[in-house]
Amino acid sequence: MDKVRIGVIGLGNMGSSHTKHIHLEKRVPNLVLGAVCDISEERREWARNTLPEVPVFEDALSMYKSGLIDAVLIAVPHYDHPVLAIQGFEHGLHVLVEKPAGVHTKQVLEMNEAAQKSDKLFCIMYNQRTNPVYQKVRDLVKSGELGGIKRAVWIITDWYRPQCYHDSGTWRSTWEGEGGGTLINQNPHNLDLFQWILGMPKRVRSFCGFGKFYNIEVEDDVTAYMEFENGASGVYITSTAESPGTNRLEISGDMGKIVVEKNVITFHRNRVSEREFNKTNTAPFGRPEAWKCEVPADTNGGEQHVGIMKNFTNAILKGEKLLAPGEEGVLGLLISNGIHYSAWTDSWADLENFDHDGFYNLLQDKIKTSTYVKPDVVQNVADVAGTH
Template identity: 75%
Template sequence: MENVRLGIIGIGNMGMSHSLRIHREHKVPGMTLGAVCDINLERRTWAQENLPGVAVFEHATELYESGLIDAVLIAVPHYDHPSLAIEAFASGLHVLIEKPAGVYTKQVLEMNAAAKQSDKVFGIMYNQRTNPVYQKVRELVQSGELGELKRVVWIITDWYRPQAYHDSGSWRSTWEGEGGGTLINQNPHNLDLLHWMLGMPRRIRSFCSFGKYYDIEVEDDVTAYLEYPNGATGVYITSTGEAPGTNRLEISGDMGKIVVENNRITFDRNRISEREHNRLNVDPFRKPVCWRCEIPVSGDGGEQHIGIFKNFAKAILQGEKLLAPGEDGIHGLLISNAIHYSTWTDDWAELDRFDHEHFYELLQERIKSSTVKKNVVQKVVDVSGTH
């Protein structure tokens, strides 16, 4: 195979952008656009007019059986990611899914099992993993340079979305249409990075507000308290209702503190670890000697989506290791589900023994009372576009 022939399911905001990058702009070496698919006639018409030479299908099964593709990108509403991926694996295709991996962990675990059985390349569009800032933070943490984790605080409230955004689609900001609010729509990248850089919390206690700022039924304001296996703690705060918002990540360890803000990294680095200083020091008020370091980062945000596509193509053609394996989608989603679950049950959510079935039952209760216009919603039509 010289080139990976990609199919795209869902020609909405993201699907259109991806198809143009690959087919018209040729930004992904080793990848061509073989076919696209959407059950919406208007979007199929757009594809026929703007993607010359690319086959256009109405249904995913037709695309899978066409013989025109080797891999598929799934860029549809969240609920349908796992089912379409499972069918693609059964059809012998490599799979790349848009984030989030799904809406509830039960379905994503089934998708991961299907991926493992297929032995196909499985990736997820966690494009923020290409950002040199987060790559450097991960390196500082995982190399041990920050020392043992003590605390993390991430305030990510610059996801402002007005009521007009929530009203822009009948499926948007509803339990039946999207499966949640800011956690499932705007925050999947941040929740993935939290896991990718620091590992998984052990348990979560959260407080979500539903429709606090907008006429919506899902969460638009979240504060979550995290506990890690080593006893470290964290606070995760996010909202779509604050303007101007904040994006500040602070990670404290034995060897100092990392702050990420405005795409810059500051590392207040202790000469010796705080624990060692505490053992040796006899002065009641002496702090560890600390140096302020501005951590240099090359590049401006990384290659983002193009970087994930390039890596996915190389993984298929050359066996390159995936930067964002599809199986990793379960981790950020588990944090998201646990935050919902803790609020719904008014109790701790234990991640290492999370009750996937009970979460699913509670979600179904909210779907049944969802205010989504059932006669308007069409799954696998609206792409998970501008989040």
């Protein structure tokens, strides 16, 4: 096997973009587009016109059984990610799934179990892990150069979306169609990076606005407080209703603090550990000497989606280590579910002993008791599988 034949399910914003990278631009060596699939006749017609050499299917199982593919890239609405992934494993395929891994941890854990039972590779499209800036921040934390972590604050409010965005598709911004709002749509990458850099928090207490700024039923404003095993705290703030917004990550440790803003890393670096300084200092208003250092990192954003597909292909063909193993998709989702759970129950969410069934039942109640009526919209078919 010197090439991987991949099938793409879902030809909306993301799926069609992936097919162009693979087939038209040939940006992923040794990855070929074996087939595509979409339930929409309009999108299948787009594929026939744009990708005339590529077989087109209207249902996933037919494509799985065709013998034309070795792997599948799933780029459909959130609820269907685990279902299609599990079926892919059952048909002996390697699986690359778009973010988020799913809507609730109960279904994602089932997907992870199916992946573990198979002998196939499982990867998730956490393309922000290819960004050299976040890779460098993670290295600074994991290497201990920042010292013991005390606090992390991420204000990520530059996800502005107007009402017409929420109205642009019948599935958008609903519990039944999307499974949530900004946490499940715009923020999965950031929640993944948060835990990828810092590790998983133990518990979370959150405060959410549901339809606070828009005519929607899901969350559009979030403030979450987290606690970690080592005693560190975290604050995560996000919204789709602020313009201009902010994207600022600040991580404080014994050796100073790291600030990431506008794709620049600034390390306010203590010459000695604050904890060590505290033991020996005798000046009432003394503080460690700190240097303001700009940390070098490539600011081009990395290879993003193409980088993940290259890594996935090389993992299949050459045994390369996956940058974003699919099983890790549950971690950021667990934080997301925990934030919802805390807001719904007005209590702490224990992420180490999370009530997966309880969360699922609460989500079903939200769907069953919904009185939200979607305004008349012109369905943008090309956007159906878009996740941003």
